[in-house]
Amino acid sequence: MTPPFNRILVANRGEIALRIIRAAHELGMQAVAVYSDADATAAHVRAADAAVRLGPAAPAESYLRIDAVVAAALESRAEAIHPGYGFLSERAAFARAVGDAGLIFVGPPAAAIAALGDKLAARRAAHAAGVPHVPGTLEPAPIDRPDQLEAVLAAAEAVGFPLLVKAAAGGGGRGMRRVVAADELPAALIAGSREAAAAFGDGSVYLEREIMPARHIEVQLLGDATGQVIALGERDCSTQRRHQKLIEEAPAPGLTETERRRLHAMAVRLGSAAGLQNAATAEFLYDRDGNFWFLEVNTRLQVEHTVTELVAGLDIVAEQFHLAAGAPLSPRAIAAADRAARPMSHAIELRISAEDPARVFAPTPGRITRWVMPAGPGVRIDTAVEAGDRIPPEYDPLICKLVVHAADRTAALARLRRALDETEIGGIQTTLPFHRAMLAEPGFLDATGLSTSWVDAHWDGQASRARAVRVASLAAGLAELPEAAVDEPARIASAPLPGGLRRAAEPATRDGGVPAWRTAGRALATDRWPG
């Protein structure tokens, strides 16, 4: 197949830049990386065929500089720019600047980004397309008009309490305020608007009903230049903390085929109405009564696109490049969409981040000293780091996506458990203990406890850590004892001899026997080696 482009530029860093470069190389294209001073030797720079420096580490001086990224593409004679996620990926101004420079933006058209990036505009589009949206207002609250206060309060009563004040330009929970009673509303509107103005340069806020408990279920969409839009399937991303996703899976557990068809159809209707092309995701809340409520559209590749790829049997980034080059939706993608309501396998992604789950997920930048990743059937690792790398404090704390694929959810959970047992990260605290704990959580295992509020309400990192402190203290103490209580066979297991294991003489005890507790640990240690 002819490569969609000869050379593309990846306007991102970290695992997603590497993932896009991999797709480019597999399609026979050259890839140009961009980097900040913090990333001069990073994996995406090493993997690319050429790399262009953007500026200092601060995102505003490097990865967020539209002029520098476009100049890098022109200078390196790239034909298209893939923005990845985050950074400039949802800036309509960037998509426009790329087009104005005679280059191709790998993503939806600038007009669609602008229309759907504004949450109020997206809600109006959903309303017009007959897609149920989370109940609330469709116009910005007139916060600078004291005479309108009565009208705002009436609207709030109609929405119902508790409700959320949300920023039209929002994302990541910024500009958001929870309001439980009418008398709190004026202050929440002003505070939310101020925060939104500071974060996004747009202080527009609106009211939305708080739907809780709810699951976060989103639909992966692809669209081509002919106006055809398809749904590749849905993902459940309910396990979140402060609107940051921690675990994602496809398909969403427990949905009936009818529910899936209804959900996918709503997402396609919305995408078609908004003139969507390339790839995007429509997010919904799913309440306990089985209703889907449209939340927002992300007009870019998602972090969690991997789980859909595995279940749909499709490389979404490769599809993006073909679509950007003007190709119609591929037969492979259309076939995947036809199967989407009856998924035949299950995939789960864990976002392993440099965050401390015992300290309210505070970031833990630093140097990774040990890095052992799982392998074996059905395991996919998307990462750009290795032992010795420093996780810079300037960027997203995501360091690795551990994704498993199996025949069904039960098998996928078992595969995840064994993959986590194989994973070793040292030097920085990560979210690994949280993920291990979730795989023992009954409500997660049977999917009945899936809820966007679960982590904030139930996660107790310190209890999980207390056991580790006990084990670590015992191990360190025993390792340091002048007469260490170290088992002999284990020492040999670390250096197996040719021809199998030769056991050392058992240390004799006073009565000549070996106590059972002492040998109890040997079975596993010696089973690993033949002989």
Added chain:
Amino acid sequence: MIAGPTRDASVPEMPDGPIDPRAVRVAVAAPSRLEGDPAITVSPAPDPATRLPQDGDAGPDLPLVDGVATPVILERFGEVRARLVVSPAVGSTGPAVRTNLQLGPVRIHPAHGTRLREVVVEGWRINVEVEFERRAVLRERARRGAGTASRGGPVEVRAIIPGRVVAVSVTAGDSVEAGQQVLVVEAMKMQNELRAPREGSVERVGVAVGDTIDVGDLLVVIH
């Protein structure tokens, strides 16, 4: 979990009897430490020759954790990987609990002279600080005594552990502050700082770098 008393690292007990010179204290090191993290004391099984008759009940060679004989062993798989195996207590049944872990390299604490090491258990990264129990108790006493020690007669600093003198920081006639380092003694891979118990002037230094010392040797006299 293993039964056995634990206590807060910040409030060490002052044992009445003699401390096993081989006993080590393990605490979670700052800044990894969280409020309530316990410190534990681990020592090898008592020497059978000196064991009291009642100790025999616990088993032939169980290490002591906070003074309690505990059926726990550490299996090592090379430098980094290890597995802690906790067997059911003597007289009870049930499976042994095996926990895989990774031991980081040992670093010496620049200020305390203790041994620091990262231990990763099921994804939790725990930085622990290990030192001999006797030294930990003395360090605690010195910290408590600092500022309250009054001037009196000459004070003799004697060796509390056997080892080799690797540094002598003062000479006769020097004036010292309470808590100031006077000697460094290396014993069982650990560098142990000896500090002045109170302020004064150094009357005599009884040892030199390279000397081997034994418990009770007179090291420094402060006047």
